[in-house]
Amino acid sequence: MERSEAYFFSAAFSGAFLASCLLFSGLSRQQRAPYMDEAFHVAQAQAYCEGRFQQWDPMITTLPGLYLVSVGIVKPAAWLFGWSGSIICSTGMLRFINLLFSIGNFYLLYLLFCRMHHKKAASGFQRILSTLTLAIFPTLYFFTFLYYTDTGSTFFTLFAYLMCLYGNHKTSALLGFCGFMFRQTNIVWTAFCAGSLVAQKLSEAWKAEQSKSKDQKNFAPKGSFGELMKAIRFLLEYLTSFKNLSTLIRLTWPYIVLVMVFLIFVVLNGGIVVGDRSSHEACLHFPQLFYFLSFTLFFSFPHLLTPSKIVNFCHSVKSHLLQYTILIVVSLFFVWKFTFAHKYLLADNRHYTFYVWRKIFQRHELVKYLLVPVYIFAGWSFTDALKSKSIFWNLVYFVCLFAATIPQKLLEFRYFILPYMIFRLNIPMPSTLKLFLEFILYLLVNAVTFHLFLNKPFQWPGSEEIQRFMW
Numbered sequence: 505m506e507r508s509e510a511y512f513f514s515a516a517f518s519g520a521f522l523a524s525c526l527l528f529s530g531l532s533r534q535q536r537a538p539y540m541d542e543a544f545h546v547a548q549a550q551a552y553c554e555g556r557f558q559q560w561d562p563m564i565t566t567l568p569g570l571y572l573v574s575v576g577i578v579k580p581a582a583w584l585f586g587w588s589g590s591i592i593c594s595t596g597m598l599r600f601i602n603l604l605f606s607i608g609n610f611y612l613l614y615l616l617f618c619r620m621h622h623k624k625a626a627s628g629f630q631r632i633l634s635t636l637t638l639a640i641f642p643t644l645y646f647f648t649f650l651y652y653t654d655t656g657s658t659f660f661t662l663f664a665y666l667m668c669l670y671g672n673h674k675t676s677a678l679l680g681f682c683g684f685m686f687r688q689t690n691i692v693w694t695a696f697c698a699g700s701l702v703a704q705k706l707s708e709a710w711k712a713e714q715s716k717s718k719d720q721k722n723f724a725p726k727g728s729f730g731e732l733m734k735a736i737r738f739l740l741e742y743l744t745s746f747k748n749l750s751t752l753i754r755l756t757w758p759y760i761v762l763v764m765v766f767l768i769f770v771v772l773n774g775g776i777v778v779g780d781r782s783s784h785e786a787c788l789h790f791p792q793l794f795y796f797l798s799f800t801l802f803f804s805f806p807h808l809l810t811p812s813k814i815v816n817f818c819h820s821v822k823s824h825l826l827q828y829t830i831l832i833v834v835s836l837f838f839v840w841k842f843t844f845a846h847k848y849l850l851a852d853n854r855h856y857t858f859y860v861w862r863k864i865f866q867r868h869e870l871v872k873y874l875l876v877p878v879y880i881f882a883g884w885s886f887t888d889a890l891k892s893k894s895i896f897w898n899l900v901y902f903v904c905l906f907a908a909t910i911p912q913k914l915l916e917f918r919y920f921i922l923p924y925m926i927f928r929l930n931i932p933m934p935s936t937l938k939l940f941l942e943f944i945l946y947l948l949v950n951a952v953t954f955h956l957f958l959n960k961p962f963q964w965p966g967s968e969e970i971q972r973f974m975w
Contacts, residue, residue, distance in 0.1 A: 509628030513614060516636045521607055524648065527954065528603055531649045532596050534958050539972065540854070542651045546595050549574050549651070553593035565777040565784055569685030570653050574601050598651045605655040606648040610639040612662040616929055619669050626933035633939045638928060641803070642949040643917045646957075646975050654918055657686040661693050661922055668697040677758035684766065688776050691766045692908045693922055698759035699900030702752055707894040709748075710738055735895040783848065786911040790838040794875075796909050796920050797882035800927060806941040807934050808885040817884050828880065835876045843872060846914040854971050857915050889931045901926065917975050 538546040544564050549571040551559040560568075574593070578601070582592045591597060614635040621631060639645070647654040660683035667676035680694035742748050753760065770776055777784045801808050821828050849861055865872055890898055905923050912919050934942070956973040964971060 506628060509632065512629060512632050513635075516632050517607075517610060520610060520636060520639060524603060524606060528599070528649050531954070531958065532599065535972065536595065538595050539650065540974065542595070545570065545651045545653070546598055549598050550593045553578065560779075562779040564779050566653055566687050567685045567778060569682060570601075570651075570656055572685070573656060574598055577601055577604070595651065599649060602648050602651065602655040605659045606639070606645070608659050609644075609655065609662060610635060612659065612666055613638050613929075616662065616666055616669070619666065620929060621933045630933050630936060630939060633936070633943060634933065637939065637943045637946055638925065640946050640950060641921070641925070642946055642953060643975050644921050644925075645946075645950060646953055647918070652918075653686045654921060657683055657690060658921060658925065660686060661690055662925065664694065664697060665926070668700065673697075673701070673756070674758045677762045680759070680762055681765070684762070688766070688769075688778075689908060689919075690922070691763065692904050693926070694759055694762050695907075696900060696904040696926070698756040698763075699904065700897060701755055703894060703896035703900050705752065705755070706739065706742060706896040709742060710735070710896075713738070732895060735899065739896070739899075783846075785913060787844060787913045788842055789844050789910055789913050790842040791872075792909040792912055792915070793906065794835070794839070794879040794882075795915060796905070796923065797879055797886055798875075799917065799920050800886055800924055801878075801882040803924065803945070804889075804928065804942070805945070806938040807931065808882070808889060813885050813888070814881075816888070817881055820884065831880060832876055835879060836873055839872050839876060844913050849915050854974060856973070856975055857917065861915065886927070890927070892932050893930060897930075901930075 544561050548559075548561050548564060548568070551557075552568070552571045552575045578593055578597055581587070614631065617626070617631040617634050621634075626634075644654060644658060660679050664676045664679035664683060667673070667679060676697055677694065680690070680697065683690035684694065743752075775781055776786070845861065849855075849857055852858055864875075887898070890901070893901075908923050909919065953973075953975065958972075961970045961972050963969070
């Protein structure tokens with residue numbers, strides 16, 4: 505790191521931490537009691553703090569990683585600083601654990617940007633601004649100040665991805681296990697780490713195969729349908745070779761072990777979620793992918809929604825009219841047959857998704873079909889942003905994206921955090937102007953969401969409990 509970059513990074517890191525501490529203090533004063541799902545998480549962590557490890561709330565759906573880490577941090581800190589009484593494992597103290605994870609995420613994001621966008625591809629200022637922007641990504645940043653699993657889950661997943669990029673695959677798998685202990689669906693991103701390693705080997709083998717033929721004219725354009733078919737045929741041929749398969753197994757065995765542990769857990773547990781299974785049933789909810797693409801289009805609009813992108817999309821539609829017609833028909837079918845509205849989505853007016861659903865999707869029966877062209881453009885722009893990655897990397901990422909989103913019945917923006925992070929890390933470094941626009945967008949969204957949460961409380965009829973708007 506050059507001296508000027510080090511100064512900029514220190515200033516951004518310190519400024520972000522100071523602002524987060526001030527916001528943490530203000531939010532904790534306004535909302536002292538556990539709010540929403542915090543009621544379950546805080547009570548469970550406090551039971552662990554008191555040594556009651558056999559106690560478990562059946563409404564909690566995730567494994568106890570958050571509570572074990574919290575106790576592992578708070579207990580030694582209490583002994584070191586002489587804390588006693590109610591301050592130990594209080595709501596505020598437990599929330600502070602997530603603030604620590606948030607600072608860790610800041611540093612991990614910077615290391616990931618440095619690893620993936622070298623000096624020739626991006627300046628130090630661009631990497632730092634990208635880090636600061638993603639560190640305050642609204643959906644994730646909001647839950648930094650509440651005792652939820654999202655911040656810690658993101659920390660261990662990003663850490664595992666960083667170790668994977670550096671080739672420390674045993675460490676990556678171990679960190680993936682920690683992420684799995686925070687949220688079971690993080691196993692998908694452990695598989696992504698293994699898949700990205702396999703994709704790298706496949707790309708190397710494919711380039712060697714192409715160089716042997718010395719016929720570059722037959723090399724399909726990157727991102728084309730022809731390239732996809734060639735890649736799939738090559739993939740099948742490559743994986744049917746025992747030598748190649750054994751090489752890949754030797755490379756990815758730490759991840760394979762973790763996936764086997766996950767499968768054993770699912771069998772013994774009788775499902776993926778730990779508790780409240782009736783409200784968290786897996787299903788084929790294909791429109792979840794459309795919601796994710798729309799979510800990404802909004803939060804990455806400086807990169808995905810540009811005049812040149814729109815013009816190129818129109819040219820693409822004009823050149824491949826039949827393919828787009830088929831895609832629209834298939835999408836309409838998915839929207840028609842596989843749109844689900846979870847009972848939480850329809851009943852809980854504290855979440856923004858409630859208003860998105862009511863104000864947009866429930867405005868008229870045809871709205872969900874009229875949005876299909878928007879989904880198509882969002883999908884095209886999304887894939888176009890990833891065209892710098894190899895076809896094999898894209899195959900791995902999209903398989904993991906489908907696995908992370910489609911089985912979820914509930915429309916919940918928190919489920920989009922990790923796939924969005926992986927996407928944003930892997931697109932080419934945008935211009936400084938686009939980065940500033942993205943940063944300003946995130947600041948504005950955060951300002952609105954925290955203002956609504958802190959200053960616009962409301963009460964349900966017949967209840968004295970204060971309710972607040974949140975993601």
